[in-house]
Amino acid sequence: LRQNTVSRRARPTKLNLPYVQFDGDNSASRYVAETEAILSKGYAQYTSKGQPFSMRNPNDAPNPMVILPVKYLDEVRWLPEQRMSFWRHIDKQSILTQIGGPGINDEVTLAARSGMNRALVYLIEPLNEACVAACTKEIPSCPEWASVLPYPLIIKIFAGMSACAMVGPELGGLDSEWQSLSMRYVEAALSAPGVVKVSYPTWLYWMSQYTNKGVRTMWKLQTRASELLAPVLQARVAATEELKAKGQRKVKGRRNTSGAGLSMLFDLMENPEVLPDIQEEIVRVRSANPTWTRRALGELRLLDSFMRESARIHALTQYTAVQRIPTEQWTFKDELTIPAGITLAFPSFHHNLDPAIHPDPGTFDPRRHLRKREEIENTHRFHFASASTDTMNWGSGRHACPGRFFAQETLKLMLVHLLTRYEFKHADDKTGVPRFISRNMFSIPNPTLPILMRERKTAP
Numbered sequence: 001l002r003q004n005t006v007s008r009r010a011r012p013t014k015l016n017l018p019y020v021q022f023d024g025d026n027s028a029s030r031y032v033a034e035t036e037a038i039l040s041k042g043y044a045q046y047t048s049k050g051q052p053f054s055m056r057n058p059n060d061a062p063n064p065m066v067i068l069p070v071k072y073l074d075e076v077r078w079l080p081e082q083r084m085s086f087w088r089h090i091d092k093q094s095i096l097t098q099i100g101g102p103g104i105n106d107e108v109t110l111a112a113r114s115g116m117n118r119a120l121v122y123l124i125e126p127l128n129e130a131c132v133a134a135c136t137k138e139i140p141s142c143p144e145w146a147s148v149l150p151y152p153l154i155i156k157i158f159a160g161m162s163a164c165a166m167v168g169p170e171l172g173g174l175d176s177e178w179q180s181l182s183m184r185y186v187e188a189a190l191s192a193p194g195v196v197k198v199s200y201p202t203w204l205y206w207m208s209q210y211t212n213k214g215v216r217t218m219w220k221l222q223t224r225a226s227e228l229l230a231p232v233l234q235a236r237v238a239a240t241e242e243l244k245a246k247g248q249r250k251v252k253g254r255r256n257t258s259g260a261g262l263s264m265l266f267d268l269m270e271n272p273e274v275l276p277d278i279q280e281e282i283v284r285v286r287s288a289n290p291t292w293t294r295r296a297l298g299e300l301r302l303l304d305s306f307m308r309e310s311a312r313i314h315a316l317t318q319y320t321a322v323q324r325i326p327t328e329q330w331t332f333k334d335e336l337t338i339p340a341g342i343t344l345a346f347p348s349f350h351h352n353l354d355p356a357i358h359p360d361p362g363t364f365d366p367r368r369h370l371r372k373r374e375e376i377e378n379t380h381r382f383h384f385a386s387a388s389t390d391t392m393n394w395g396s397g398r399h400a401c402p403g404r405f406f407a408q409e410t411l412k413l414m415l416v417h418l419l420t421r422y423e424f425k426h427a428d429d430k431t432g433v434p435r436f437i438s439r440n441m442f443s444i445p446n447p448t449l450p451i452l453m454r455e456r457k458t459a460p
C-alpha cells in the first residue's frame with residue numbers, strides 16, 4: 001500500500017524531447033481510438049529524420065514514453081533484462097501483478113525457446129489433427145453461404161492447437177475441462193485488466209482482486225488449472241520446462257496468433273486474385289508429402305510471403321515493438337538520455353509502411369517477400385517468422401518472440417485447412433463496416449464482423 005501511495009504522489013517525469021499530441025482535445029478517451037494518428041505525426045516529423053520524440057504513455061499516464069528511430073535499436077536490443085527490462089513493460093501493460101497475479105519472467109521464455117521450439121518438428125502432425133478436430137467441431141455445416149463470426153472460431157482453433165502443444169493429450173482434448181478452463185481464462189484475461197484500468201485509480205488496482213468479478217474469475221480459473229496440471233506435471237517431470245509455458249504469455253501468444261489469423265483471412269478476402277495460386281501451391285506440396293511436416297510447410301513459399309505481407313501491413317496487431325524500461329538512467333552513445341522507469345519503444349507499424357524500407361509500401365503485394373527470397377543469399381530470410389532487419393514485428397534481440405515459429409506453423413495449418421475446404425466473402429451489407437479497429441497501441445481485426453462461408457463443392 002505504501003508503494004501505491006508513493007506512486008500516487010510521484011510527479012510526472014519531464015523529458016527534454018519534443019512531445020507530440022493532438023491539436024485540441026487530448027483526453028484519454030481520444031487516445032484509445034486515435035493513437036495511430038500521433039504515431040503517424042511523430043514518424044513524419046521526427047522518426048523519418050532519425051530523431052526521437054515523446055508522447056502520452058497509455059500504460060503509465062501522466063508519464064510520457066519515448067519513441068525511438070531504428071538507429072537506436074542496436075544499442076538496446078541485447079541489453080540484459082536487469083538493465084533494460086521487457087518484463088516490466090509487460091507488467092505495466094497487463095497490470096497482472098497489480099491485480100494479485102503472478103509476476104511473469106524469463107522462465108516462460110526458456111520454456112518456449114528450449115522446450116517448445118525443439119519439440120516443434122515432432123508436433124506438426126498432432127497439431128494438424130488438433131486443428132482439423134477443432135474445425136470439424138466448431139465450424140457449422142454450410143453447404144450454402146452462411147453467416148459466421150470468424151473470431152471466436154479462430155480462437156477455438158488456436159486453443160485446440162495450443163492445448164495439444166502445451167499440455168498434451170492427457171488434458172488437452174477437445175471437450176476437456178482444460179479446454180473449457182483455458183477458453184474462459186482467455187476471455188477473462190482479455191477483458192478484466194482493461195475494465196480495472198478504466199474503473200479504478202492506479203493506486204487502487206490491487207483492490208480489484210477482491211472486488212472485481214472478472215479479476216476474481218481469472219484467479220479462480222488459474223487455481224483450478226494448476227490443480228489439473230499438477231498430477232500431469234508430476235508424471236512428466238522431464239517435460240516440466242515446456243509446461244511452465246502455461247502462464248499469461250501463452251494467453252497473449254494465442255491472442256496475438258488469433259488476431260494475426262483473422263487479419264490474414266480478411267486480407268485474403270480483400271485480395272482474392274492470389275488465392276488460386278496459393279491453393280495450387282498447397283495442393284502441389286501436399287501431394288508430394290504424405291503428411292504435413294515443418295519441411296513441407298516451409299515449401300508453402302507463396303502462402304508464407306502472403307502471411308508476411310499481411311503482417312507487414314497490420315504489424316501483427318501492434319503499433320510499437322521492442323518496448324523496454326531502463327532500470328537506471330540510460331544514456332545512448334549520442335548522449336540521448338532516458339530516465340529510469342520511462343518506457344521506450346520503436347514504431348514498428350510505421351516502420352513497415354516507410355518507403356525507405358519497403359518500396360510502394362501502401363500496396364498489398366502478396367509476392368513482395370517471395371521475390372526477395374528468390375535472391376540466393378536471401379533464400380532463408382524474409383519468411384514469416386524471420387525477425388529480419390526489415391521488420392520489428394517480432395521484437396528484436398534478447399527478447400525477440402520465441403513463439404513465432406509455433407505461430408508460423410499453426411497459422412499455416414489453419415489456413416491450409418480453411419482455404420482447401422471453404423470459400424469466404426463479405427456480405428454486401430457489411431461493406432462500410434471497418435475491417436480493423438484501433439485500440440490504444442493496438443490495431444486489431446474487427447472481432448464483431450461476421451463473414452459469409454460456404455463449403456467448397458470441389459477440391460481446389
Ligand code: HEM
Nearest residue numbers: 109253256257260316322394395396398399400401403407
Ligand atoms: C502472431 C503471434 C505472436 C506475435 C505477434 C508475438 C509477438 C511478440 C513480441 C512483439 C514480443 C516482444 C519481443 C521484443 O520486445 O523484443 C514477444 C515476446 C514473447 N513471445 Fe510472442 N508473439 C506471438 C506468438 C507467441 C506464442 C504462440 C508464444 C508462446 C507459445 C509466444 C511467446 C512469447 C514469449 C515467451 C515472449 C518473451 C520473450 C523474451 O522475453 O525473451 N509468442 N512476442
